[in-house]
Amino acid sequence: MAGELDERKGVEDPTLGSNSSSIQNEHRHEEIPSARLALLGLGLSVGLFLSFLDSSIVATSLFSIGTEFDDIKRVNWVALAYTLSYLGCAVLLARISDVIGRRDAFLISYIVFIAFSIGCGFAQNLEQLITFRAIQGVGGSVIILPEMAPPRLLQALAAVIGVIITLSSVLGPVLGGILAHCASWRWIFWINGPVGAASLLLFFMTWPKSQYLPDLERRSWRELDYLGSSLLIAATVLVVFPFQNASSATNQWGQAIFLAPLIAGLIAFLAAFTWSLFVDRRWGDKIATALPMSLLRDRIYASAVLNTMFLGFGYILTVYAFPLRCQVVNGKDALIAGVMLLPMLGSSAIGSAISGKVNGKEDRTCETLVVATGLVTLGCGLLATVSGSVDLEPKALGFLVFVGLGFGLAVSTTTMLAALQSSIRDHAPAQGIVAQVRVFGGSLGIAASSAILGVSLQAQVGGSVTLQQISSVEGGGVNLAPSDLAAIRRAYANAFREDMRVCTIITGIALFWALGTYSRQRLSRTGRRQQQVREEIERRMIAATNKRRQQENVEQ
Numbered sequence: 001m002a003g004e005l006d007e008r009k010g011v012e013d014p015t016l017g018s019n020s021s022s023i024q025n026e027h028r029h030e031e032i033p034s035a036r037l038a039l040l041g042l043g044l045s046v047g048l049f050l051s052f053l054d055s056s057i058v059a060t061s062l063f064s065i066g067t068e069f070d071d072i073k074r075v076n077w078v079a080l081a082y083t084l085s086y087l088g089c090a091v092l093l094a095r096i097s098d099v100i101g102r103r104d105a106f107l108i109s110y111i112v113f114i115a116f117s118i119g120c121g122f123a124q125n126l127e128q129l130i131t132f133r134a135i136q137g138v139g140g141s142v143i144i145l146p147e148m149a150p151p152r153l154l155q156a157l158a159a160v161i162g163v164i165i166t167l168s169s170v171l172g173p174v175l176g177g178i179l180a181h182c183a184s185w186r187w188i189f190w191i192n193g194p195v196g197a198a199s200l201l202l203f204f205m206t207w208p209k210s211q212y213l214p215d216l217e218r219r220s221w222r223e224l225d226y227l228g229s230s231l232l233i234a235a236t237v238l239v240v241f242p243f244q245n246a247s248s249a250t251n252q253w254g255q256a257i258f259l260a261p262l263i264a265g266l267i268a269f270l271a272a273f274t275w276s277l278f279v280d281r282r283w284g285d286k287i288a289t290a291l292p293m294s295l296l297r298d299r300i301y302a303s304a305v306l307n308t309m310f311l312g313f314g315y316i317l318t319v320y321a322f323p324l325r326c327q328v329v330n331g332k333d334a335l336i337a338g339v340m341l342l343p344m345l346g347s348s349a350i351g352s353a354i355s356g357k358v359n360g361k362e363d364r365t366c367e368t369l370v371v372a373t374g375l376v377t378l379g380c381g382l383l384a385t386v387s388g389s390v391d392l393e394p395k396a397l398g399f400l401v402f403v404g405l406g407f408g409l410a411v412s413t414t415t416m417l418a419a420l421q422s423s424i425r426d427h428a429p430a431q432g433i434v435a436q437v438r439v440f441g442g443s444l445g446i447a448a449s450s451a452i453l454g455v456s457l458q459a460q461v462g463g464s465v466t467l468q469q470i471s472s473v474e475g476g477g478v479n480l481a482p483s484d485l486a487a488i489r490r491a492y493a494n495a496f497r498e499d500m501r502v503c504t505i506i507t508g509i510a511l512f513w514a515l516g517t518y519s520r521q522r523l524s525r526t527g528r529r530q531q532q533v534r535e536e537i538e539r540r541m542i543a544a545t546n547k548r549r550q551q552e553n554v555e556q
Contacts, residue, residue, distance in 0.1 A: 036206050043203030045160065047110050049168050050192055050199075051140035054117070055083055055439070056172030057188050059320055060327075060334040061180040068185070069126040076450070080443075081130045084240060085137030087439045088233035093142050094432030095229065095288050098219045103207055106142050110200050113139030117192035141435075159356025162412030165438075166348030166404065169316065173323050174338035174345075181335045219288050225279065228290035231272035236440055238265030243447035292426050295433065301421040303516030304414050307369060308434055309441035310510030314380055314503035315407045316442030319344075321449050321499045322383075322400070328492040330392045343397045344404035351408025359416055368413045369514040375406030377507040384500035388493025411438075417517065448502060453495040460491035 058065070058079050066075035097105035116136040123129035179187045238261045272291060280293040295301050323337035332340070351372070358364050379402030386396045414434055422430035461484065 036208060039202060040206040040208070041157075041160070043199045043201075043206060044106070045164055046195065046199035047106070047113075047142075047203070048161070049164050050196055051086075051113060051142070052165055052168035053172050053175070054136065054140060054192070055079075055086065055442075056169055056316075056319060057176040058082075058185075059173045060177040060323055060338050061185040061188060063334075064180050064185045065126075065129070069129075071126045074126060074130075077130045078126075078133055079446075080240075081134040082137040082140070083439060083443050083446075084237050085134045086141045087137075087236045087240070087436060087443060089138050089141040090436040090439070091232060091290055091429055091432040092229045093138075094429050095219075095224055095290065097142075098288060099221055099224065107200070107204065109139045109142035110196065110203075111139070112136075113142075114192055114196040114200065115139075117189045117196065120189035121186040159352045159412045161415050162352030162355060162408055163349045165411050166352060166408045167345060169319050170341045170345040170348060170404070173319065173341060174335075177323075177334035177336075177338040181333070223286065223288050225276070225287055225289045228272055228275050228279065231268050231275060232290045235265050235268035235272055236436070238262070238268060240440070240443045240447060241265075243444065243451060288429075290429075291433075292429050295422060295426055295430055298421055300517045300519060301418065301430070303513045304365075304369070304417050304421070305433060305437050307373065307510045307513040307517070308410070308414050309437040310506050310513065311373060311376055311407060311410050312438040312441030313445035313448075314376055314507040314510075315403060315445075317445030317449050317499060317503055318380065318383070318400070318403055320446050321496055322396075325492055325496040326392060329388060329489050329496070330390060332392075340392075340397065341400065344400040347401040347404035348408035351405040351410075352412040353408075355409045355412035355416075359413065363420070365413050365417045365420075366514070366517040366519070368409055369417075369517055370511065372406040372409035372413065373507060373511045373514045375402045375409070377406075377504055377511060379403035379406065380500050380503035380507055384497050384504060386497070388490060388497075390489070445503070445506075449495070449499050452498050452502070453492065456491040456495035456498070457488070460487045460494070 062075050062078060065078055069075070093105060093109060100108075113136055116132045116139065119132040120129055120136060123132055176185075176188055179185070179191065242258045242261045242265075273296075276289040276291040276293055276296075279287045279289050285294075319341065323334075323341060326332040326337040326340050327334060355368055355372075358368055379399050382399040382402065383396065386393055386399070415431070418430040418434050419427060
């Protein structure tokens, strides 16, 4: 487990009394055999990869889907439905895993994900596809935790998670373009069936026996924060929805259809925070709040969360906007446009590996985050200088390397930071919140990009070109007058430059929050793990004492 002492060597914490020995014994577990751990990790990694992959794999296939269902205007909801449901349920499922256990939570979620992935492939109309995608997103939001790995492998596991997240984000458009080009867009969803089933079976067969499992204290259903979770889901969905909805229409910014959900979402965020604060003061940790105040009060963790959100905005926006720009401005087909992201793909993997190595023994998370954020900001700023010529400037691919390298560094680092800054009992929500805010930031980024593109198109072509004609340019089926085509290309080029300027500002703000993770007094990774176990043992001792006193009072 990420927060355990290496007590297999018989080391006992000298700061605790002898009464803690029985609790320490309960907290010990044998290390999983290496081969079994590797196979278990493979099953989990494939599941995590598929869940993140499906958030971006449809990016280069939306035109094909919209054309088949004759509904270009609403086809963006195929991507948005998955993102919103994933976004809303990440923390809730992390809390549910505290009740039913990690294994059962993963199995149920993964089965839902696979089943509705196949359903998406068989959808007969756009309404069915959007509905199935929303349910698929719920299944895909299960959180993978580093608790099964021994402490010595934590940095390696964080690097692997970082690689998976970054690779899936970049490979999504590439694989989507390949499958749509060589077969059908339906294979984008069907491919999850055999691959997911194989990894699910591998996970189930290699799940370790009880003596290898970390001692995680189960919660009951009545301890879940149902109101707080509902408010958090409503808040995240309602804030993203109006921006994405406004991007598909004009002149909605001051209307009720935009303002009402946005205001309602902000109120829901405030209500969720207020409720969590009230629950924390009234019942303490007896209720598993959706927003644990112990985490939000931690300056380092809170700063890392905000940094993650702003970096997610810039990175995911780039993943979506750059291939689209290549298709329209540079005349590339969907497959080649996706392949253009490969420099970002390779640098992301390198960044994740470097972060794991740098933070392997000592806590250098602040310095790593600062460098990572600086690289993303630099890359976005340089991409804003790319010209709108039909021939893509080669330097643009080099600029993508900065964005990918920085994001890879950041993902791996925040995974380790969340595990180290949270208490053992809060590991699940700590990782869940990080995953949720990354997707939330990315969703806002995509929505902002769509809105910027809508404004740019309105300025360049006005009402002279229909939405279907514009979409045909994205799909490669150019059937427009040269003057209209040139105007559309200018609109997309201008919109991309504006996207990158906005990303530079947003990721620049993220740099401020990266500095917020600095601490003068830093423990080594081993020291921090020992501190986490000591705090958990003390908490359990206090809880056991209070329970015994309550029983004595009842008997009297």
